[in-house]
Amino acid sequence: MPLDAETALADAPPGHKDELRLWLRLLTCTNLIEAEIRRRLRAEFDTTLPRFDLLAQLERHPGGLTLGDISRRMMVSNGNVTGLAARLEEEGLVERRVSATDRRAQSLRLTAKGRREFARQSAAHEGWVAELLGGLSIAEREALQTLLGRAKASVTASLQEGGA
Amino acid sequence: MPLDAETALADAPPGHKDELRLWLRLLTCTNLIEAEIRRRLRAEFDTTLPRFDLLAQLERHPGGLTLGDISRRMMVSNGNVTGLAARLEEEGLVERRVSATDRRAQSLRLTAKGRREFARQSAAHEGWVAELLGGLSIAEREALQTLLGRAKASVTASLQEGGA
DNA sequence: GGAAAATAGTTGAAGCCTAAACTATCCCGG
DNA sequence: CCGGGATAGTTTAGGCTTCAACTATTTTCC
DSSP: OOOOGGGOTTSOOSSSOHHHHHHHHHHHHHHHHHHHHHHHHHHHHSOOHHHHHHHHHHHTOTTOEEHHHHHHHHTOOHHHHHHHHHHHHHTTSEEEEEOSSOTTOEEEEEOHHHHHHHHHHHHHHHHHHHHHTTTSOHHHHHHHHHHHHHHHHHHHHHHHHHHO | OOOOGGGOTTSOOSSSOHHHHHHHHHHHHHHHHHHHHHHHHHHHHSOOHHHHHHHHHHHHOTTOEEHHHHHHHHTOOHHHHHHHHHHHHHTTSEEEEEOSSOTTOEEEEEOHHHHHHHHHHHHHHHHHHHHHTTTSOHHHHHHHHHHHHHHHHHHHHHHHHHHO
C-alpha cells in the first residue's frame, strides 16, 4: 500500500492556471478520503465502495429499483451494474424480481441480510466521514458545501453548453 | 454512457450528519469533472487518465523517475505502475533505462514522441479544466482552494492520529 | 564474509469499469 | 396486426486497480 499523501501528484505544479491548481487540490482531497474509506470498508467489512453504494441506493428505495435505475443513479454503465448485482445476489444481500408488467425489467431489493449488513456498514461509514472531516468548523463546512455547489453548477452549465 | 448528474447518488440523502452531506457533494463534484476529463482524453487523444498522469510525472522530472518513485507520487500500487509503464513503453511514449548503480531499479523518462504527445494533451487538459470551473469567480476559486486545503489538513491529521 | 532484512520490480487472481455488440421485449404508428 | 424504433439487460474485450506471493538485488550488521 503506497499512499504517500505528501508527495502526491496532485498539489500545485507551478506555472499553471489557478483553475488547474484548484482541480488538482479537489482531486487530492477526494482521493485521500475515498482511499481511506475503501481501505476501511475492506478491512472492517470485507466489501468495496461500489457494493456499498449499490446497497445504499436500495436502502433509500425499499420498493426496489431496476438495474437501469441503479445504473443511472450511480452514474455507471449498464454492464457494470449487471456484474455488481450478480455478486451481491450471490452473497445473499440483494434479490431480483422480474417485473410483472415488463418481462425485460427486473427490480432489485435488499434481503433481510442485506438490510442488516448495510445498517452496520452505513453507521460505520458515517462515523468515518465525520471523523475525517471533523477538523473543519461548522462555518467552514457550510462554506465548503456552498462553494462546491457553485462548482458543480459551473461544471454542469459548461457541460450543457457543450452538449446543446 | 449514463452520466445523469441530476439524479446522482450523491446529493443530500436527508437525515445524516452534515459531514456526510459535505463528503457526498465533494465526491459528486470531483466525479463529474473527472468523468468529463476521462471522456475527452479518450475522445480526443485516445488515451486514459492514468496514462496522462504518469506522463505528467515524467514531464516534471526530466531526469527520470524509477517505477517506485512513480508509484509513490501517483499514490497507486507498485504492480499498477508495472502495467501502465509497459503499455506506455509499447506505444513509444516512454523509455526504460536500468540504473547504473542498482540493478534492481530502472528509471523511466519521456521519449521525444512522449514529450510531444504530452504537450498536446496537457494544453488541452488545462483548457478543459479552466472551462469547467470557469463559472466560479476568482474570489470563489480562492476561497474554495483555501477551504479544500483545510479539509485536506483535517483528513491528514485524522489519518496521523489513527496511525500513530 | 555472509546471513538476514529491506528494497525494486513482476506476476497472478480477482474485482471494477467502459464501450460496443448483442438478445429479448415493449410500444407506436400505419 | 405487424414492422420499426426504443428500452432493459447481458456479454465480450480490454484497461485499471489492488493485494499477496514471488524473484532479484542491495544493504545492514555481526
